Amino acid sequence: xxxxxxxxxxxxxxxxxxxxxxxxxxxxxxxxxxxxxxxxxxxxxxxxxxxxxxxxxxxxxxxxxxxxxxxxxxxxxxxxxxxxxxxxxxxxxxxxxxxxxxxxxxxxxxxxxxxxxxx
Numbered sequence: 001x002x003x004x005x006x007x008x009x010x011x012x013x014x015x016x017x018x019x020x021x022x023x024x025x026x027x028x029x030x031x032x033x034x035x036x037x038x039x040x041x042x043x044x045x046x047x048x049x050x051x052x053x054x055x056x057x058x059x060x061x062x063x064x065x066x067x068x069x070x071x072x073x074x075x076x077x078x079x080x081x082x083x084x085x086x087x088x089x090x091x092x093x094x095x096x097x098x099x100x101x102x103x104x105x106x107x108x109x110x111x112x113x114x115x116x117x118x119x
Contacts, residue, residue, distance in 0.1 A: 001016075001018050002016070002017055002029050003016040004029075009118065010041075011039055011041045011043050011044065012044040013033050014046040014048070014114055015032075015045070015046070017047055017048065017049050018052055019053055020054065020060075021054070023059025024059075025060070026059070026067075030063065034071075037071075043074060044078065046110070049081065052082070073100075075099075075100040077101045077116070077117045078102045078103075079103050079116055081109060083106055
């Protein structure tokens with residue numbers, strides 16, 4: 001499931017990911033991000049991961065891959081929130097290959113992640 005959270009602003013998308021993500025859900029995420037790109041300002045992304053199990057269908061995987069190679073390069077800052085070990089590992093591994101400034105926050109630190117991303 002993907003849920004756009006109320007902490008989102010015109011230039012910072014805050015999203016909760018849980019369970020298995022479908023292509024239709026992923027499209028809602030992409031549409032919300034596209035709206036923020038239209039502002040012409042730097043856009044930040046905060047992803048809260050709770051019980052996230054990756055993709056529920058091939059369409060979601062395909063859209064995520066496209067996002068990683070295209071839209072993600074327009075992200076100014078990206079915060080990943082959650083206690084899954086792979087989140088911290090991913091943040092460290094991906095950092096040198098992206099333009100975004102990335103940071104991992106432990107579960108329960110959503111507000112701190114939002115403040116950092118907006119700063």
